[in-house]
Amino acid sequence: MGDGISNGISNGISNGIIEKVIPYTDITVSRLIFAIIVLVAGFISVKFLVYIFRRGINKTKLPDLTTQFLAHFLSILLYVIVILAFLKSLSFDVDSFIVGLSAVIGLVLGLGMQDTLTNLSAGVWVAAIRPIDMGEMVIINGQTGKVKSVGIMSTDLLTPDNQLITIPNKLVWGSSIVNMTRMPTRRAAVDVGISYSSDFEKAIRIALDLMKGHPLVLPDPEPAVVTTELANSSVNLQLRAWTKTGDFATVKNNLIAGIFEAYKREGIEIPFPQMDIHVKEIK
The missing domain is CATH 1.10.287 (Helix Hairpins)
Structure with a gap:
Protein backbone atom coordinates (compact mmCIF):
# COMPACT_ATOMS: atom_id res chain seq x y z
CA MET A 1 0.00 0.00 0.00
CA LEU A 111 11.53 48.14 -52.59
CA GLY A 112 13.62 46.95 -55.53
CA MET A 113 15.52 44.18 -53.74
CA GLN A 114 14.50 41.47 -56.17
CA ASP A 115 18.07 40.23 -56.59
CA THR A 116 17.23 37.16 -54.51
CA LEU A 117 14.58 36.03 -56.98
CA THR A 118 16.84 36.88 -59.92
CA ASN A 119 19.73 34.85 -58.49
CA LEU A 120 17.39 31.94 -57.78
CA SER A 121 16.02 31.81 -61.32
CA ALA A 122 19.51 32.25 -62.77
CA GLY A 123 20.73 29.33 -60.65
CA VAL A 124 17.95 27.15 -62.05
CA TRP A 125 18.98 28.00 -65.63
CA VAL A 126 22.67 27.38 -64.92
CA ALA A 127 21.88 23.98 -63.39
CA ALA A 128 19.53 23.05 -66.24
CA ILE A 129 21.54 24.20 -69.28
CA ARG A 130 25.00 23.61 -67.74
CA PRO A 131 27.31 26.11 -69.43
CA ILE A 132 29.63 25.15 -66.56
CA ASP A 133 30.06 21.95 -64.59
CA MET A 134 31.77 20.75 -61.42
CA GLY A 135 35.56 20.76 -61.64
CA GLU A 136 35.76 22.75 -64.90
CA MET A 137 38.20 25.68 -65.21
CA VAL A 138 36.28 28.76 -66.31
CA ILE A 139 36.42 32.54 -66.58
CA ILE A 140 33.21 34.17 -65.32
CA ASN A 141 32.73 37.92 -65.05
CA GLY A 142 36.50 38.39 -65.24
CA GLN A 143 37.21 35.82 -62.49
CA THR A 144 39.19 32.64 -63.23
CA GLY A 145 38.85 29.44 -61.23
CA LYS A 146 37.66 25.85 -60.99
CA VAL A 147 33.90 25.39 -60.43
CA LYS A 148 33.50 24.23 -56.83
CA SER A 149 29.72 24.46 -56.49
CA VAL A 150 26.61 26.10 -57.91
CA GLY A 151 24.17 26.96 -55.14
CA ILE A 152 20.70 28.41 -55.17
CA MET A 153 21.97 31.99 -54.89
CA SER A 154 25.62 31.93 -55.97
CA THR A 155 28.41 30.03 -57.70
CA ASP A 156 31.76 29.29 -56.04
CA LEU A 157 35.06 29.28 -57.94
CA LEU A 158 38.36 28.05 -56.51
CA THR A 159 41.32 29.94 -57.99
CA PRO A 160 44.65 28.25 -58.79
CA ASP A 161 46.17 29.94 -55.71
CA ASN A 162 43.39 28.49 -53.50
CA GLN A 163 41.17 31.54 -53.11
CA LEU A 164 37.40 31.02 -52.99
CA ILE A 165 35.39 33.43 -55.14
CA THR A 166 31.61 33.65 -54.73
CA ILE A 167 29.72 35.08 -57.71
CA PRO A 168 25.96 35.83 -57.64
CA ASN A 169 24.14 33.58 -60.09
CA LYS A 170 22.67 36.53 -61.98
CA LEU A 171 26.23 37.53 -62.97
CA VAL A 172 27.02 33.96 -64.00
CA TRP A 173 23.98 33.71 -66.24
CA GLY A 174 24.20 37.31 -67.46
CA SER A 175 27.86 37.39 -68.51
CA SER A 176 30.10 35.67 -71.02
CA ILE A 177 31.56 32.37 -69.81
CA VAL A 178 34.91 31.06 -71.03
CA ASN A 179 35.07 27.32 -70.38
CA MET A 180 38.71 26.25 -70.69
CA THR A 181 38.25 22.53 -70.00
CA ARG A 182 34.94 21.59 -71.66
CA MET A 183 36.53 20.61 -75.00
CA PRO A 184 38.76 17.49 -75.21
CA THR A 185 41.67 19.31 -76.91
CA ARG A 186 43.26 22.77 -76.71
CA ARG A 187 45.86 24.71 -78.64
CA ALA A 188 48.94 25.78 -76.70
CA ALA A 189 50.39 29.04 -78.05
CA VAL A 190 53.89 30.23 -77.18
CA ASP A 191 55.15 33.64 -78.35
CA VAL A 192 58.85 34.22 -78.98
CA GLY A 193 60.82 36.94 -80.75
CA ILE A 194 63.99 36.54 -82.82
CA SER A 195 66.36 39.24 -83.97
CA TYR A 196 66.24 40.57 -87.53
CA SER A 197 69.75 39.22 -88.11
CA SER A 198 68.83 35.64 -87.18
CA ASP A 199 68.20 32.90 -89.73
CA PHE A 200 64.41 33.07 -90.10
CA GLU A 201 63.92 29.70 -91.83
CA LYS A 202 66.18 27.95 -89.34
CA ALA A 203 64.25 29.45 -86.41
CA ILE A 204 60.97 28.13 -87.82
CA ARG A 205 62.46 24.69 -88.49
CA ILE A 206 63.80 24.43 -84.91
CA ALA A 207 60.43 25.38 -83.48
CA LEU A 208 58.59 22.83 -85.63
CA ASP A 209 61.02 20.06 -84.70
CA LEU A 210 60.58 20.92 -81.02
CA MET A 211 56.79 20.62 -81.20
CA LYS A 212 56.74 17.50 -83.38
CA GLY A 213 59.18 15.79 -81.06
CA HIS A 214 57.09 16.41 -77.93
CA PRO A 215 55.22 13.21 -76.90
CA LEU A 216 52.14 15.10 -75.72
CA VAL A 217 51.69 17.24 -78.85
CA LEU A 218 49.01 15.84 -81.18
CA PRO A 219 49.95 15.21 -84.82
CA ASP A 220 46.51 16.33 -85.99
CA PRO A 221 45.98 19.27 -86.22
CA GLU A 222 49.60 19.61 -87.25
CA PRO A 223 51.85 21.96 -85.22
CA ALA A 224 52.54 25.30 -86.87
CA VAL A 225 54.69 28.41 -86.53
CA VAL A 226 53.27 31.77 -87.65
CA THR A 227 54.74 35.26 -87.82
CA THR A 228 52.61 37.52 -85.66
CA GLU A 229 54.43 40.85 -85.87
CA LEU A 230 57.43 42.72 -87.25
CA ALA A 231 58.16 44.55 -84.01
CA ASN A 232 60.66 47.33 -83.29
CA SER A 233 63.47 45.01 -82.19
CA SER A 234 62.32 41.51 -83.15
CA VAL A 235 60.41 39.32 -85.52
CA ASN A 236 57.68 37.81 -83.34
CA LEU A 237 56.76 34.17 -83.89
CA GLN A 238 54.06 32.05 -82.31
CA LEU A 239 54.37 28.30 -81.79
CA ARG A 240 50.97 26.59 -82.06
CA ALA A 241 50.63 23.02 -80.85
CA TRP A 242 47.45 21.03 -80.16
CA THR A 243 47.25 18.75 -77.15
CA LYS A 244 44.73 17.08 -74.86
CA THR A 245 43.12 19.53 -72.45
CA GLY A 246 44.54 17.76 -69.41
CA ASP A 247 48.07 18.12 -70.83
CA PHE A 248 47.75 21.79 -71.80
CA ALA A 249 49.74 23.34 -68.93
CA THR A 250 52.52 20.75 -69.20
CA VAL A 251 52.90 21.18 -72.96
CA LYS A 252 52.93 24.98 -72.79
CA ASN A 253 55.54 25.06 -70.01
CA ASN A 254 57.71 22.53 -71.86
CA LEU A 255 57.54 24.50 -75.11
CA ILE A 256 58.50 27.77 -73.41
CA ALA A 257 61.55 26.21 -71.80
CA GLY A 258 62.35 24.10 -74.86
CA ILE A 259 62.34 26.93 -77.41
CA PHE A 260 64.56 29.04 -75.19
CA GLU A 261 67.13 26.27 -74.84
CA ALA A 262 66.93 25.30 -78.53
CA TYR A 263 67.44 28.85 -79.81
CA LYS A 264 70.29 29.42 -77.35
CA ARG A 265 71.97 26.19 -78.48
CA GLU A 266 71.54 26.90 -82.20
CA GLY A 267 72.60 30.55 -82.06
CA ILE A 268 69.15 32.07 -82.70
CA GLU A 269 69.11 35.39 -80.87
CA ILE A 270 66.12 36.34 -78.71
CA PRO A 271 66.71 40.12 -78.47
CA PHE A 272 66.01 42.49 -75.62
CA PRO A 273 63.67 45.38 -76.41
CA GLN A 274 65.85 48.16 -77.76
CA MET A 275 65.61 51.56 -79.39
CA ASP A 276 68.13 53.16 -81.75
CA ILE A 277 68.67 56.89 -81.13
CA HIS A 278 70.39 58.94 -83.84
CA VAL A 279 71.91 62.24 -82.73
CA LYS A 280 72.20 64.79 -85.49
CA GLU A 281 74.75 67.51 -85.02
CA ILE A 282 73.44 70.95 -85.87
CA LYS A 283 76.09 73.34 -87.18
Whole structure:
Protein backbone atom coordinates (compact mmCIF):
# COMPACT_ATOMS: atom_id res chain seq x y z
CA MET A 1 0.00 0.00 0.00
CA GLY A 2 2.90 2.31 0.83
CA ASP A 3 4.45 1.72 -2.59
CA GLY A 4 1.17 2.63 -4.28
CA ILE A 5 0.99 5.89 -2.36
CA SER A 6 4.64 6.72 -3.28
CA ASN A 7 4.04 5.97 -6.93
CA GLY A 8 0.93 8.10 -6.93
CA ILE A 9 2.79 11.02 -5.36
CA SER A 10 5.66 10.67 -7.86
CA ASN A 11 3.28 10.53 -10.79
CA GLY A 12 1.43 13.54 -9.49
CA ILE A 13 4.65 15.56 -9.13
CA SER A 14 5.84 14.49 -12.59
CA ASN A 15 2.53 15.38 -14.18
CA GLY A 16 2.53 18.67 -12.37
CA ILE A 17 5.98 19.61 -13.66
CA ILE A 18 5.20 18.51 -17.21
CA GLU A 19 1.98 20.48 -17.29
CA LYS A 20 3.58 23.53 -15.68
CA VAL A 21 3.48 26.68 -17.81
CA ILE A 22 6.85 28.26 -18.64
CA PRO A 23 7.04 31.78 -17.15
CA TYR A 24 6.11 34.67 -19.46
CA THR A 25 4.69 32.27 -22.05
CA ASP A 26 1.61 30.15 -22.61
CA ILE A 27 3.73 27.10 -23.41
CA THR A 28 3.72 24.11 -21.10
CA VAL A 29 6.80 21.99 -20.44
CA SER A 30 5.19 19.02 -22.14
CA ARG A 31 4.48 21.05 -25.27
CA LEU A 32 8.06 22.35 -25.33
CA ILE A 33 9.44 18.81 -25.02
CA PHE A 34 7.16 17.66 -27.84
CA ALA A 35 8.23 20.58 -30.03
CA ILE A 36 11.93 19.83 -29.45
CA ILE A 37 11.31 16.19 -30.37
CA VAL A 38 9.59 17.35 -33.56
CA LEU A 39 12.53 19.65 -34.38
CA VAL A 40 15.22 17.03 -33.79
CA ALA A 41 13.28 14.33 -35.61
CA GLY A 42 12.62 16.75 -38.45
CA PHE A 43 16.29 17.64 -38.89
CA ILE A 44 17.27 13.96 -38.87
CA SER A 45 14.53 13.19 -41.37
CA VAL A 46 15.69 15.99 -43.67
CA LYS A 47 19.24 14.62 -43.77
CA PHE A 48 17.91 11.11 -44.43
CA LEU A 49 15.52 12.27 -47.17
CA VAL A 50 18.20 14.35 -48.90
CA TYR A 51 20.56 11.36 -48.75
CA ILE A 52 17.89 9.12 -50.31
CA PHE A 53 17.17 11.82 -52.91
CA ARG A 54 20.86 12.06 -53.84
CA ARG A 55 21.16 8.28 -54.22
CA GLY A 56 18.05 8.13 -56.36
CA ILE A 57 18.95 11.05 -58.60
CA ASN A 58 22.48 9.74 -59.12
CA LYS A 59 20.95 6.71 -60.84
CA THR A 60 19.52 9.04 -63.50
CA LYS A 61 23.10 9.99 -64.52
CA LEU A 62 22.34 13.69 -64.19
CA PRO A 63 25.46 15.91 -63.99
CA ASP A 64 26.92 16.54 -60.54
CA LEU A 65 26.13 20.24 -60.89
CA THR A 66 22.40 19.60 -61.39
CA THR A 67 22.32 16.99 -58.60
CA GLN A 68 23.97 19.34 -56.14
CA PHE A 69 21.63 22.21 -57.03
CA LEU A 70 18.48 20.10 -56.66
CA ALA A 71 19.71 18.63 -53.35
CA HIS A 72 20.38 22.11 -51.94
CA PHE A 73 16.96 23.31 -53.05
CA LEU A 74 15.21 20.28 -51.53
CA SER A 75 17.09 20.57 -48.21
CA ILE A 76 16.20 24.25 -47.81
CA LEU A 77 12.54 23.52 -48.59
CA LEU A 78 12.41 20.65 -46.07
CA TYR A 79 14.17 22.71 -43.36
CA VAL A 80 11.57 25.45 -43.78
CA ILE A 81 8.78 22.86 -43.37
CA VAL A 82 10.45 21.46 -40.22
CA ILE A 83 10.76 24.92 -38.67
CA LEU A 84 7.11 25.66 -39.44
CA ALA A 85 6.12 22.32 -37.83
CA PHE A 86 8.22 23.24 -34.78
CA LEU A 87 6.47 26.58 -34.44
CA LYS A 88 3.09 24.89 -34.91
CA SER A 89 3.95 22.48 -32.07
CA LEU A 90 4.50 25.48 -29.81
CA SER A 91 0.99 26.72 -30.66
CA PHE A 92 2.23 29.60 -32.77
CA ASP A 93 -0.14 30.84 -35.43
CA VAL A 94 1.81 29.54 -38.39
CA ASP A 95 -0.81 30.65 -40.90
CA SER A 96 -0.44 34.24 -39.76
CA PHE A 97 3.33 33.85 -39.82
CA ILE A 98 3.22 32.66 -43.44
CA VAL A 99 0.94 35.54 -44.39
CA GLY A 100 3.24 37.96 -42.60
CA LEU A 101 6.31 36.47 -44.27
CA SER A 102 4.64 36.78 -47.66
CA ALA A 103 3.92 40.42 -46.93
CA VAL A 104 7.55 41.01 -45.98
CA ILE A 105 8.74 39.30 -49.16
CA GLY A 106 6.35 41.42 -51.17
CA LEU A 107 7.63 44.56 -49.45
CA VAL A 108 11.25 43.59 -50.11
CA LEU A 109 10.52 42.97 -53.77
CA GLY A 110 8.54 46.19 -53.93
CA LEU A 111 11.53 48.14 -52.59
CA GLY A 112 13.62 46.95 -55.53
CA MET A 113 15.52 44.18 -53.74
CA GLN A 114 14.50 41.47 -56.17
CA ASP A 115 18.07 40.23 -56.59
CA THR A 116 17.23 37.16 -54.51
CA LEU A 117 14.58 36.03 -56.98
CA THR A 118 16.84 36.88 -59.92
CA ASN A 119 19.73 34.85 -58.49
CA LEU A 120 17.39 31.94 -57.78
CA SER A 121 16.02 31.81 -61.32
CA ALA A 122 19.51 32.25 -62.77
CA GLY A 123 20.73 29.33 -60.65
CA VAL A 124 17.95 27.15 -62.05
CA TRP A 125 18.98 28.00 -65.63
CA VAL A 126 22.67 27.38 -64.92
CA ALA A 127 21.88 23.98 -63.39
CA ALA A 128 19.53 23.05 -66.24
CA ILE A 129 21.54 24.20 -69.28
CA ARG A 130 25.00 23.61 -67.74
CA PRO A 131 27.31 26.11 -69.43
CA ILE A 132 29.63 25.15 -66.56
CA ASP A 133 30.06 21.95 -64.59
CA MET A 134 31.77 20.75 -61.42
CA GLY A 135 35.56 20.76 -61.64
CA GLU A 136 35.76 22.75 -64.90
CA MET A 137 38.20 25.68 -65.21
CA VAL A 138 36.28 28.76 -66.31
CA ILE A 139 36.42 32.54 -66.58
CA ILE A 140 33.21 34.17 -65.32
CA ASN A 141 32.73 37.92 -65.05
CA GLY A 142 36.50 38.39 -65.24
CA GLN A 143 37.21 35.82 -62.49
CA THR A 144 39.19 32.64 -63.23
CA GLY A 145 38.85 29.44 -61.23
CA LYS A 146 37.66 25.85 -60.99
CA VAL A 147 33.90 25.39 -60.43
CA LYS A 148 33.50 24.23 -56.83
CA SER A 149 29.72 24.46 -56.49
CA VAL A 150 26.61 26.10 -57.91
CA GLY A 151 24.17 26.96 -55.14
CA ILE A 152 20.70 28.41 -55.17
CA MET A 153 21.97 31.99 -54.89
CA SER A 154 25.62 31.93 -55.97
CA THR A 155 28.41 30.03 -57.70
CA ASP A 156 31.76 29.29 -56.04
CA LEU A 157 35.06 29.28 -57.94
CA LEU A 158 38.36 28.05 -56.51
CA THR A 159 41.32 29.94 -57.99
CA PRO A 160 44.65 28.25 -58.79
CA ASP A 161 46.17 29.94 -55.71
CA ASN A 162 43.39 28.49 -53.50
CA GLN A 163 41.17 31.54 -53.11
CA LEU A 164 37.40 31.02 -52.99
CA ILE A 165 35.39 33.43 -55.14
CA THR A 166 31.61 33.65 -54.73
CA ILE A 167 29.72 35.08 -57.71
CA PRO A 168 25.96 35.83 -57.64
CA ASN A 169 24.14 33.58 -60.09
CA LYS A 170 22.67 36.53 -61.98
CA LEU A 171 26.23 37.53 -62.97
CA VAL A 172 27.02 33.96 -64.00
CA TRP A 173 23.98 33.71 -66.24
CA GLY A 174 24.20 37.31 -67.46
CA SER A 175 27.86 37.39 -68.51
CA SER A 176 30.10 35.67 -71.02
CA ILE A 177 31.56 32.37 -69.81
CA VAL A 178 34.91 31.06 -71.03
CA ASN A 179 35.07 27.32 -70.38
CA MET A 180 38.71 26.25 -70.69
CA THR A 181 38.25 22.53 -70.00
CA ARG A 182 34.94 21.59 -71.66
CA MET A 183 36.53 20.61 -75.00
CA PRO A 184 38.76 17.49 -75.21
CA THR A 185 41.67 19.31 -76.91
CA ARG A 186 43.26 22.77 -76.71
CA ARG A 187 45.86 24.71 -78.64
CA ALA A 188 48.94 25.78 -76.70
CA ALA A 189 50.39 29.04 -78.05
CA VAL A 190 53.89 30.23 -77.18
CA ASP A 191 55.15 33.64 -78.35
CA VAL A 192 58.85 34.22 -78.98
CA GLY A 193 60.82 36.94 -80.75
CA ILE A 194 63.99 36.54 -82.82
CA SER A 195 66.36 39.24 -83.97
CA TYR A 196 66.24 40.57 -87.53
CA SER A 197 69.75 39.22 -88.11
CA SER A 198 68.83 35.64 -87.18
CA ASP A 199 68.20 32.90 -89.73
CA PHE A 200 64.41 33.07 -90.10
CA GLU A 201 63.92 29.70 -91.83
CA LYS A 202 66.18 27.95 -89.34
CA ALA A 203 64.25 29.45 -86.41
CA ILE A 204 60.97 28.13 -87.82
CA ARG A 205 62.46 24.69 -88.49
CA ILE A 206 63.80 24.43 -84.91
CA ALA A 207 60.43 25.38 -83.48
CA LEU A 208 58.59 22.83 -85.63
CA ASP A 209 61.02 20.06 -84.70
CA LEU A 210 60.58 20.92 -81.02
CA MET A 211 56.79 20.62 -81.20
CA LYS A 212 56.74 17.50 -83.38
CA GLY A 213 59.18 15.79 -81.06
CA HIS A 214 57.09 16.41 -77.93
CA PRO A 215 55.22 13.21 -76.90
CA LEU A 216 52.14 15.10 -75.72
CA VAL A 217 51.69 17.24 -78.85
CA LEU A 218 49.01 15.84 -81.18
CA PRO A 219 49.95 15.21 -84.82
CA ASP A 220 46.51 16.33 -85.99
CA PRO A 221 45.98 19.27 -86.22
CA GLU A 222 49.60 19.61 -87.25
CA PRO A 223 51.85 21.96 -85.22
CA ALA A 224 52.54 25.30 -86.87
CA VAL A 225 54.69 28.41 -86.53
CA VAL A 226 53.27 31.77 -87.65
CA THR A 227 54.74 35.26 -87.82
CA THR A 228 52.61 37.52 -85.66
CA GLU A 229 54.43 40.85 -85.87
CA LEU A 230 57.43 42.72 -87.25
CA ALA A 231 58.16 44.55 -84.01
CA ASN A 232 60.66 47.33 -83.29
CA SER A 233 63.47 45.01 -82.19
CA SER A 234 62.32 41.51 -83.15
CA VAL A 235 60.41 39.32 -85.52
CA ASN A 236 57.68 37.81 -83.34
CA LEU A 237 56.76 34.17 -83.89
CA GLN A 238 54.06 32.05 -82.31
CA LEU A 239 54.37 28.30 -81.79
CA ARG A 240 50.97 26.59 -82.06
CA ALA A 241 50.63 23.02 -80.85
CA TRP A 242 47.45 21.03 -80.16
CA THR A 243 47.25 18.75 -77.15
CA LYS A 244 44.73 17.08 -74.86
CA THR A 245 43.12 19.53 -72.45
CA GLY A 246 44.54 17.76 -69.41
CA ASP A 247 48.07 18.12 -70.83
CA PHE A 248 47.75 21.79 -71.80
CA ALA A 249 49.74 23.34 -68.93
CA THR A 250 52.52 20.75 -69.20
CA VAL A 251 52.90 21.18 -72.96
CA LYS A 252 52.93 24.98 -72.79
CA ASN A 253 55.54 25.06 -70.01
CA ASN A 254 57.71 22.53 -71.86
CA LEU A 255 57.54 24.50 -75.11
CA ILE A 256 58.50 27.77 -73.41
CA ALA A 257 61.55 26.21 -71.80
CA GLY A 258 62.35 24.10 -74.86
CA ILE A 259 62.34 26.93 -77.41
CA PHE A 260 64.56 29.04 -75.19
CA GLU A 261 67.13 26.27 -74.84
CA ALA A 262 66.93 25.30 -78.53
CA TYR A 263 67.44 28.85 -79.81
CA LYS A 264 70.29 29.42 -77.35
CA ARG A 265 71.97 26.19 -78.48
CA GLU A 266 71.54 26.90 -82.20
CA GLY A 267 72.60 30.55 -82.06
CA ILE A 268 69.15 32.07 -82.70
CA GLU A 269 69.11 35.39 -80.87
CA ILE A 270 66.12 36.34 -78.71
CA PRO A 271 66.71 40.12 -78.47
CA PHE A 272 66.01 42.49 -75.62
CA PRO A 273 63.67 45.38 -76.41
CA GLN A 274 65.85 48.16 -77.76
CA MET A 275 65.61 51.56 -79.39
CA ASP A 276 68.13 53.16 -81.75
CA ILE A 277 68.67 56.89 -81.13
CA HIS A 278 70.39 58.94 -83.84
CA VAL A 279 71.91 62.24 -82.73
CA LYS A 280 72.20 64.79 -85.49
CA GLU A 281 74.75 67.51 -85.02
CA ILE A 282 73.44 70.95 -85.87
CA LYS A 283 76.09 73.34 -87.18
